[in-house]
Amino acid sequence: MRILSKEDFADFVNALIKDDAWDVIGVKAKGDKFAFGPLESAGELRLDYDVTLLPPKKYFFPQRETLFTYNLAGGFSAKNPAEAKPTVILGVHPYDIIALFHMDEIFRETKSDPYYFDKRKSSIIIGVNIQKMSKWNFSPFMGCATVDYGYDLMLTDLGNRYAISVGSQKGGELLSKYAKNVTEALARDIQLVGQKKREIVNMSQQKFDFSPELIPELLKKTYEESDFWERHSEKCLACGSCVLVCPTCYCFDVKDDPDLSLNQGERIRTWDGCLLEDFAKVASGENFRATRPTRYRHRYFKKGKYLFDRFGFISCVGCGRCSSNCLPDIANPVNLFNDMYREHAHNGVQVAVAESPKVSIQTEGNIDYVPNLATIIKKEQMTTNEMFLEIKLDDGSDLGHKPGQFVEVSVFGVGEAPISLSSPPTKRGSFEICVRKLGNVTTKLHMLKVGDRVGIRGPFGNGFDLDFLKGKNLLFVAGGLGIAPLRSLFNYVLDNRKDFGHVSLLYGCKEPRELLFKDEMVALQSRPDVEFKSAVNWCPDGEAWTGSIGVITTLIPQVSFDPDNIYAIICGPPVMYKYVIGDLKARKVPDDHIIVSLERRMKCGVGKCGHCQINEIYVCKDGPVFNYSKIKGVPEAL
Amino acid sequence: MKPKVAFFDFAGCEGDQLQVANLEEELLALLGQVEVVSFREVMKEQSDDYDIAFVEGSCTRLQDEERLKQIRSNAKIVVAIGSCATIGGINSLRNYKDLDQVRKTVYGEQAKLFDTYAARPIDAVVKVDAYVHGCPINQKEFLQVVKSLLMGKRPDIPTYPVCVECKKNENVCAFERGEFCVGPVTRAGCDSCCVNEGTVCWGCRGLVDNPNENSQKEILIKYGLTVDDAIGKFKMYFGWQEAKR
Numbered sequence: 001m002r003i004l005s006k007e008d009f010a011d012f013v014n015a016l017i018k019d020d021a022w023d024v025i026g027v028k029a030k031g032d033k034f035a036f037g038p039l040e041s042a043g044e045l046r047l048d049y050d051v052t053l054l055p056p057k058k059y060f061f062p063q064r065e066t067l068f069t070y071n072l073a074g075g076f077s078a079k080n081p082a083e084a085k086p087t088v089i090l091g092v093h094p095y096d097i098i099a100l101f102h103m104d105e106i107f108r109e110t111k112s113d114p115y116y117f118d119k120r121k122s123s124i125i126i127g128v129n130i131q132k133m134s135k136w137n138f139s140p141f142m143g144c145a146t147v148d149y150g151y152d153l154m155l156t157d158l159g160n161r162y163a164i165s166v167g168s169q170k171g172g173e174l175l176s177k178y179a180k181n182v183t184e185a186l187a188r189d190i191q192l193v194g195q196k197k198r199e200i201v202n203m204s205q206q207k208f209d210f211s212p213e214l215i216p217e218l219l220k221k222t223y224e225e226s227d228f229w230e231r232h233s234e235k236c237l238a239c240g241s242c243v244l245v246c247p248t249c250y251c252f253d254v255k256d257d258p259d260l261s262l263n264q265g266e267r268i269r270t271w272d273g274c275l276l277e278d279f280a281k282v283a284s285g286e287n288f289r290a291t292r293p294t295r296y297r298h299r300y301f302k303k304g305k306y307l308f309d310r311f312g313f314i315s316c317v318g319c320g321r322c323s324s325n326c327l328p329d330i331a332n333p334v335n336l337f338n339d340m341y342r343e344h345a346h347n348g349v350q351v352a353v354a355e356s357p358k359v360s361i362q363t364e365g366n367i368d369y370v371p372n373l374a375t376i377i378k379k380e381q382m383t384t385n386e387m388f389l390e391i392k393l394d395d396g397s398d399l400g401h402k403p404g405q406f407v408e409v410s411v412f413g414v415g416e417a418p419i420s421l422s423s424p425p426t427k428r429g430s431f432e433i434c435v436r437k438l439g440n441v442t443t444k445l446h447m448l449k450v451g452d453r454v455g456i457r458g459p460f461g462n463g464f465d466l467d468f469l470k471g472k473n474l475l476f477v478a479g480g481l482g483i484a485p486l487r488s489l490f491n492y493v494l495d496n497r498k499d500f501g502h503v504s505l506l507y508g509c510k511e512p513r514e515l516l517f518k519d520e521m522v523a524l525q526s527r528p529d530v531e532f533k534s535a536v537n538w539c540p541d542g543e544a545w546t547g548s549i550g551v552i553t554t555l556i557p558q559v560s561f562d563p564d565n566i567y568a569i570i571c572g573p574p575v576m577y578k579y580v581i582g583d584l585k586a587r588k589v590p591d592d593h594i595i596v597s598l599e600r601r602m603k604c605g606v607g608k609c610g611h612c613q614i615n616e617i618y619v620c621k622d623g624p625v626f627n628y629s630k631i632k633g634v635p636e637a638l
Numbered sequence: 639m640k641p642k643v644a645f646f647d648f649a650g651c652e653g654d655q656l657q658v659a660n661l662e663e664e665l666l667a668l669l670g671q672v673e674v675v676s677f678r679e680v681m682k683e684q685s686d687d688y689d690i691a692f693v694e695g696s697c698t699r700l701q702d703e704e705r706l707k708q709i710r711s712n713a714k715i716v717v718a719i720g721s722c723a724t725i726g727g728i729n730s731l732r733n734y735k736d737l738d739q740v741r742k743t744v745y746g747e748q749a750k751l752f753d754t755y756a757a758r759p760i761d762a763v764v765k766v767d768a769y770v771h772g773c774p775i776n777q778k779e780f781l782q783v784v785k786s787l788l789m790g791k792r793p794d795i796p797t798y799p800v801c802v803e804c805k806k807n808e809n810v811c812a813f814e815r816g817e818f819c820v821g822p823v824t825r826a827g828c829d830s831c832c833v834n835e836g837t838v839c840w841g842c843r844g845l846v847d848n849p850n851e852n853s854q855k856e857i858l859i860k861y862g863l864t865v866d867d868a869i870g871k872f873k874m875y876f877g878w879q880e881a882k883r
Contacts, residue, residue: 031810053808063806235853237822238846239801255794258785260667271806276798277848292850325805327813327822327857414791440791447790 001185001193002164002175009155009162012179013042016088019178025059026090027052036089047091047157051134051319055096055247056089057103060119064270067115067254067369070412071264076453078370084119088174090126091155094147095139095317097127099247101150105311106250110621111367111606124170127151129193130200136320138206138334144317145204146197156193163193206320206334210341215304215314216354222340223301223635226293232336233296235328240273242322242331243299248307248315249273251610254369254603258413265413267369274298274610282601283417283439286574288614288636298613300336306616312359367606371410371455377430379450383514385437386481387446388422392430393456399431402463403489404597404625408605409433409441410455411448417441418602418620420485421459424492434484434516460605461624464489464569464595472567473501475559477580479552479572480509483516485597485624486571497529502566504531504559508552511536512545533558552576556583563588571597577638581628594628598637641788644676644688646709648695648702649729649757653774654720655679655694661777668781671788690715690787692770693760696722696729699753703763710764715787718759718766719780721773725844726878728773729757733877758878768793773842773875776828796826799846800839803830812838813861820871822857823849841875851880 004012017024017039026039027049034049036056068078092100104120107113130137130145139145147154152171156163163185166172175182185193222228243249253272258265272279275295280288289295307315316333323332330336344351378390393399399407401421410416417439423432435445448454474493478486493500505524509515515534524532533555534547548554552572568584570577581594600612600619607621614636617623631637645655659680661668675685691713697703710716721727732740733756741749760766770776770783786793796802800821804811807830812819821830821839825846832839845851851872858868872880 030808031815033810033814035808053810054805058808235850235856237799237801237850237853238848239799239822241801241805244802244805258789260664260671260781260785262671262785262789273802276802277846278797325811327811328853413789444790 001190003161003183003185003189004164004179005161008181010042013045015178021086023085023087025087045090047128048131050132054245055099056092057247059089060116064268065115067267067269069266072412073263076373084122087123089123092125092127093130094127095144095319096247097147097150098144099317102248102315103250105361108363109361111365112363114366124152124174127154129156129196131157133203134320135205136323137318138204138320139318140201140204141208141212142316142318145200156196158189158192163189208334209338213353214351215337216308217351218340219301219305221349229293229297232330233293235330236292236296238275238277238292240275241325243273243275244271245321245325247317247319254416256413256415262413280601280611288600309357309616312357371457374454374456376448376450376452382516386516387435389435390430390432398428399459401425401459403492404463404485405459405461407456407458411441411444414444415441422484422487424488424495426492426495436481458605460620464625470499471501473565474503475561475566475568476505477568477570478507479576482571483507506533506555508535512539512543531559553579553583567593567595569595591632592627592629596626596628597624640671640673641689642675642687643672643690645692649698650695650720650722652679657774657777658780664781686712688713692717692719693723694720696726696757696759697763698729698757699755706760706763715767717768719770720775721842721875723760724769724771726757726759730877731873733757734873769795771825771843772828779827797847798826800824800826800830802826804833807834809833818858818863823851823854845876845879
C-alpha cells in the first residue's frame with residue numbers, strides 16, 4: 001500500500017489529464033447528483049460522491065454503439081469502429097467494480113464480445129472506497145461494499161492523504177509515471193484502511209431480513225404466485241428505469257441507421273430493457289412477455305436466479321440505483337425480497353440456500369457482427385406471404401449448417417432478422433430459406449430480386465441432433481410456416497433415407513393456397529418410403545383439396561406408431577404445441593421422445609442481447625431445438 | 639424518379655413545417671431524395687400531384703374533413719407531423735370546455751360565423767400511414783421517418799416512455815429536482831430533449847400504447863401536485879387520447 005498526499009494526488013490527476021495518451025474520466029457533480037464524465041481538472045473530481053446516475057459500464061458498453069459502418073456504393077464494404085483510446089476511469093466504487101466483473105463473464109460466455117473487451121482492455125480502473133453511502137445502497141448485504149480485486153488502483157481517503165492499493169502492474173506503472181512523492185504506507189495507515197473498510201460494511205440504511213444467499217431458492221418458490229407479482233407490479237410504469245440504470249444489465253437492441261444517401265450507414269446497438277413492452281415481441285405480433293407482472297418478475301428472476309444458475313453469482317451488487325430511480329417505489333430489491341421472505345415464513349415454507357451451480361464458462365472465439373455477403377440466386381413466390389429464396393455466399397463457401405439452425409439475414413439499411421434454414425446440409429454450394437412477409441426485413445426481402453445482395457450471419461443455434469436421430473422412426477408435425485425449419489431435417493432424412501426408420505410427415509395449414517413447398521408435398525404422396533398426411537383448417541368452395549379438413553391434430557389419429565419407438569419432431573405457431581403434445585402424450589409417447597423447435601425474438605444470435613430468453617434459456621444458443629422433457633418444466637417455453 | 643412530396647396544414651402553428659424548412663445542411667440531402675411540389679411556407683408553386691403528403695395541424699371543423707380526405711385520395715402515403723396532427727395536440731384542450739363558449743371567447747360577436755367541433759388528430763378522419771410526433775417535431779426523427787418511407791420500411795417509433803431516453807442521457811430525474819413530469823407515460827423518440835435542457839416532459843408526443851395512468855397520477859400527487867393539477871398535466875396534450883380510452 002502507498003500513500004499520496006491530497007495535493008500530490010491532485011497533481012497526479014492533472015498530469016494524467018495533461019497527457020493526450022489518455023482519456024481521463026472521473027466522477028463529477030451533476031445538479032445535486034453525480035455522474036462519470038471527462039475530467040478537465042482534478043478540481044472537478046468528487047470522490048466523496050454517494051452514487052453516480054449511471055454506472056461506469058457506459059464506457060465499455062455505451063448507450064449507443066456502432067458495430068460497423070457500411071457502404072453499398074460499388075458493392076459492399078463494412079468497417080469496424082476504430083480501436084478504443086486508452087482511458088483512465090477515476091473514482092469507481094467497489095460495487096461497480098464487481099458489476100464490471102459480472103459483465104465480463106456475461107460478455108465472454110460462448111462468444112466473446114470484442115467491442116466490450118477492446119474498451120475493457122484499454123482502460124485503467126482507479127477505484128475509491130465508499131465515503132458516503134446512498135440511502136438506497138445495500139451493497140454490504142450483497143458482499144459488494146468493498147473489493148479486493150478488479151481494480152488497477154484503489155484509493156481510501158485518510159483525511160489529508162489517500163492510501164492507494166495497487167491491484168495491477170498497469171496501476172503501479174501509472175502511479176510511478178505520473179505521481180510524485182509516493183511513499184510506502186506505515187502500519188498505522190494500513191490499519192486505518194482496514195478500519196474504514198469495516199465501517200463501510202455497516203453504513204447501509206437498507207436491511208435484509210434474511211440472508212441474500214436464499215434469494216435463488218426463494219424466487220424458485222415464488223414463480224407461480226401470480227398474485228404476488230401482480231400486487232408488486234401494479235404501479236409499474238414499464239418505463240425501464242430500473243434496468244437502464246443497472247450496472248449489470250446488458251440487454252441490447254440492434255438497428256440500422258442509414259444516412260440520407262440511403263447507400264451508407266451504420267449498424268448500431270443500443271441499450272434495451274426487459275421491462276419494456278416490446279422486448280419479447282416478434283414480427284408476427286406475438287409478444288412472449290406481454291404483461292407488466294411477467295416482465296417485472298423476469299427482471300428479478302434474471303438477477304436472482306437465471307444468472308445465478310448460469311454463472312454462480314446473484315447479478316445484483318446492491319448499488320440501489322434501481323430503487324432510487326423507480327418513481328412508484330416498487331423496484332427496491334430489498335423490499336421485494338423481504339416481502340417474499342415474510343410471506344413464505346408466514347406460510348411456514350422453508351427456504352434453503354441454493355446449491356452452488358456447476359459453472360463452466362467457455363469462450364469459443366469472438367462474435368462477428370459484420371455479416372458475410374451473399375447473393376440471391378433463386379426466388380420463388382410460394383404463397384401471397386411466403387417467398388422461397390436460394391442464397392449463395394459470395395466467397396463460395398458452404399454455410400456448413402445443421403438442420404434446425406437459423407441465420408441472421410441482413411438487408412443493409414433496414415436491419416437483420418433471424419430466419420430458419422430450410423435446406424439440408426446435404427445441399428452444397430447454396431442454402432434455402434422460406435420468408436414470411438411480416439416485419440421490415442422480411443418485407444424488404446420479398447422485394448429483392450435475383451442477383452441482389454444480402455448479409456448473412458450464422459448459422460446459429462443447436463440444430464437437430466442427427467447422430468441421435470439416426471436409425472429412429474420419425475414423426476414430423478409441421479404447422480404453417482413450421483414446415484420451413486423442419487424441411488431442413490426432413491430433406492436430410494430423405495437424402496439419407498436408409499439411415500432412418502419409418503418416416504411420417506403431418507402437415508397442416510389454414511387453407512390450400514397457403515400450402516408451402518407444394519410440389520415437394522405432391523411428390524411425397526407417391527413415395528412408398530414416407531407416410532404423408534396433410535390438413536387445412538378450411539377449404540374454400542371450388543378449390544381442390546384431397547387431404548383432411550381440420551386443425552393439425554386431426555392428423556394424429558390417422559397414423560399408427562409404437563409410442564416407445566418413435567420420435568416426434570414438432571414446429572409450428574406458438575398456439576399449436578400444447579395441443580399436439582397433448583395428443584401425442586395421450587398416445588403414450590414419452591416426453592423425451594418429443595422434440596420441438598421454438599420461435600423467439602433472436603437479435604444477436606449468440607446469447608447476449610436477452611430478447612429470446614425463455615426463463616433461464618437462450619433460444620438462440622440453447623435452442624431453437626429442444627427435447628420436450630427438458631423444457632416441459634420451463635413455464636415460458638410453451 | 640424521386641417521389642413527390644407536399645406539405646399541408648390544418649389548425650396548428652406551422653412550427654413543424656418550420657422545423658423542416660430549418661433543416662439546413664440536411665435539406666439539400668433531403669432534396670436529393672424527394673421533389674417538393676407544395677410547401678406553402680417556403681415556396682409559391684403548388685401541385686395536386688404528389689406521392690407523400692405531410693400534414694400538420696388538427697381537424698377542428700367539419701370543412702377540414704373534406705380537404706383532408708382530398709389530400710388522402712391524392713397521396714399514396716399520408717404522414718401526420720406534429721402533435722396537433724398526431725394526437726390532437728393542445729388544440730384538444732378546448733374539448734374540455736363548452737365549444738360555444740370557446741367560440742364566443744375567441745370570436746366575440748362574430749362567433750356564429752365560425753364553425754367548430756372537438757379538435758382531433760387527422761387519423762380520426764383519414765387513414766394515416768406514419769407519424770412524426772412532437773411539438774414541434776424533432777428534425778432527426780423527421781428525417782428518420784422520411785428515410786424509412788423511402789426504403790419501404792415501417793418507421794421505428796418507440797413504444798416505450800421518455801424515461802428510457804432520460805436514463806440513457808443520464809438526466810437528473812425532474813421529480814428529484816422538485817418538478818413534475820409526464821415522461822413516464824409519454825412516448826419516447828424525442829431523445830428526452832426537454833429534460834436534457836433542464837425542464838420537464840409535457841407529453842407532446844402523446845401517451846404510450848399502454849400507459850399506467852393511475853400510477854403516473856399517483857406519483858404526481860405523491861410528489862406534491864394537487865389532484866386537479868395532476869389531471870391538468872394530462873389534459874395538456876393527452877386530451878383526445880384520454881377521451882378515446
